[in-house]
Amino acid sequence: MEYLSIIFSETYKILFLLVPVLVSVAMIVWLDRRIWAFVQKRQGPNVVGPFGLLQSLADALKYMFKEVIIPSSSNKVIFILAPIVTMTLALISWAVIPFSATQVLADINVGILYLFAVSSLGVYGIIMGGWASNSKYPFLGAIRSAAQMVSYEVSIGVIIINVLLCVGSLNLNDIVMAQESLWFVIPLFPMFVIFFISALAETNRPPFDLPEAEAELVAGYQTEYSGMMYAMFWLGEYANILLMCAMGSVLFLGGWLSPIDLFPFNVIPGAIWLILKILLLFILFALVKAIVPRYRYDQLMRLGWKIFLPLSLTWVVLTASFLFYFNLLPIN
Amino acid sequence: MLAHAIFFYIFSLIAIVSAIMVTVSKNTVHSVFFLILDFISISCLFIMIGAEFLGMIMLIIYVGAVAVLFLFVVMMLNVAQQKNQWFSARESSKHIPVGLIISTIIFFELIIVIGGWKYKPDLVSSMSLNIDSSISNTHAIGYVLYTDYIHIFQLSGMILLVAMIGAIVLTFRQRSGVKRQSYFSQISRERSDGVELIDVPSNKGVKSDD
Known part of the structure; x- marks a missing residue:
């Protein structure tokens, strides 16, 4: 009985987290298309519902009623597993994101490592999908994506080390609390920029969307997918983008902290501030998609390995020396 | 439980x-x-x-x-x-002896570890390190790794670096006749390097170099 009650209360909490995440993923897709359209002086989706807000819902319904086609020469088990893996990994990482000092599903000691680990597992959905399709374009897309995500993970890892040097803990709530007086975006601004660009590459967003470059690879690893399975890839991708925005706001923009500790601001609940920060970062993501042309693949690799990695490593040395010299190291 | x-x-x-x-x-x-x-x-x-x-x-x-x-x-x-x-192929049996030797070694190592754990339970408590159980294990690893074992830690890092450089050197080959993009020369190109204004005489035309 005791276990059952634990399971029920946890399920309730998980649903309370995941349903808003899924709804906001649908909304964010609409927002993305809208911003993209406005930059290009188009209207964007504006027909279904007020301002076209229900467009994603209509799309989801369309995908649900479409036939799921599994290619006869594909590796069926892995082909079906791939979108499930993508979706699951995109959703489980939300467990550790703190919405306020107490509102967090799992307040674990190694929260940031968990986030990093899960986001580095995200590449498997893509590789599995690309390989199991047994087709040339998906395979090329998967290979590109694997190399790209592994490269940019390295610099994200080093940037996380930068933040950890200033915090002295791997717990996400500790990271937020350490920014009470000063958000890390100010002292670590170059790292924030590199994190943002690496997050674009990590989530296969334009200008780094070579794995699904429609001009050369049809749709990359998603080419053979249809119906609900395609929609799951799509949902997973946008949930990952939101997660990267959440990670950026926790690491650099003070998470759920309010920008100024004054009356009208500090009564607003932390969850609202976090959501606003995520939205701000997402609007930047969408703008980048609209205004920047796609990178060439060798330039992408050069940017990751020859520019971002040395720069962030140098910044680790700088941060460590600065903290050590001024005796600011967070030793407890 | x-x-x-x-x-x-x-x-x-x-x-x-x-x-x-x-x-x-x-x-x-x-x-x-x-x-x-x-x-x-x-x-x-x-x-x-x-x-x-x-x-x-x-x-x-x-x-x-x-x-x-x-x-x-x-x-x-x-x-x-x-x-x-x-x-x-017939030669497949070549791999079997090597595999057998390695698996036997691993098997005996496992027996030693399990035996030591089962018959000498104070092995774990007799270790020389005093780890404070109140701190999280990330901190505990950090305190040990960067103080007592810093030289071994650095050495293992060096070994990994050497392995990495070795792999790069082994697979590196300089191919001739490949056009490489030089970002520096591209960026440092001036207008005068690329564009030339020529007064074209009437009815003569201009001969281009290439």
Whole structure:
């Protein structure tokens, strides 16, 4: 009985987290298309519902009623597993994101490592999908994506080390609390920029969307997918983008902290501030998609390995020396 | 405790079954996927005994990086074909003695470890390190790694660096006749380098260089 009650209360909490995440993923897709359209002086989706807000819902319904086609020469088990893996990994990482000092599903000691680990597992959905399709374009897309995500993970890892040097803990709530007086975006601004660009590459967003470059690879690893399975890839991708925005706001923009500790601001609940920060970062993501042309693949690799990695490593040395010299190291 | 035991048996069962499947499965890519499943369940076991740092690092390094490269290589090479050749050819018995020797060594090592653990339980408590149990194990590893064992730690880093440089040197080849993009010369190009204004005489035209 005791276990059952634990399971029920946890399920309730998980649903309370995941349903808003899924709804906001649908909304964010609409927002993305809208911003993209406005930059290009188009209207964007504006027909279904007020301002076209229900467009994603209509799309989801369309995908649900479409036939799921599994290619006869594909590796069926892995082909079906791939979108499930993508979706699951995109959703489980939300467990550790703190919405306020107490509102967090799992307040674990190694929260940031968990986030990093899960986001580095995200590449498997893509590789599995690309390989199991047994087709040339998906395979090329998967290979590109694997190399790209592994490269940019390295610099994200080093940037996380930068933040950890200033915090002295791997717990996400500790990271937020350490920014009470000063958000890390100010002292670590170059790292924030590199994190943002690496997050674009990590989530296969334009200008780094070579794995699904429609001009050369049809749709990359998603080419053979249809119906609900395609929609799951799509949902997973946008949930990952939101997660990267959440990670950026926790690491650099003070998470759920309010920008100024004054009356009208500090009564607003932390969850609202976090959501606003995520939205701000997402609007930047969408703008980048609209205004920047796609990178060439060798330039992408050069940017990751020859520019971002040395720069962030140098910044680790700088941060460590600065903290050590001024005796600011967070030793407890 | 019951839930703990149930989860332990689930994860260890998955780990053992997938480890067997790594060696048994015909398709090499499937083997790598089972290897990944094995890594994941072992990192779950690490987390269950409270070594959350080790578990996460296992996930990040082995699953997130090493296994991706494994998969990369296995997918690119057509290993399935090669494997069939090994199985059908007569010389396949060459690999069996080496494999037997290695597996015997590993087997005896495991016996030593388990025997030591079973018959000398004070082995764990007799270690020279005094680890403060009040701090999280990330801090504990940090305190040990960067103080008492800093030289060994640095040395292992050096060995990895040498291995990395060695791999690069071994596979590096300078091909001739390849046009390389030089970003510096591209960016430092001036207008005067590329554009030339010529007064074209009437009815003569201009002869271009290339």
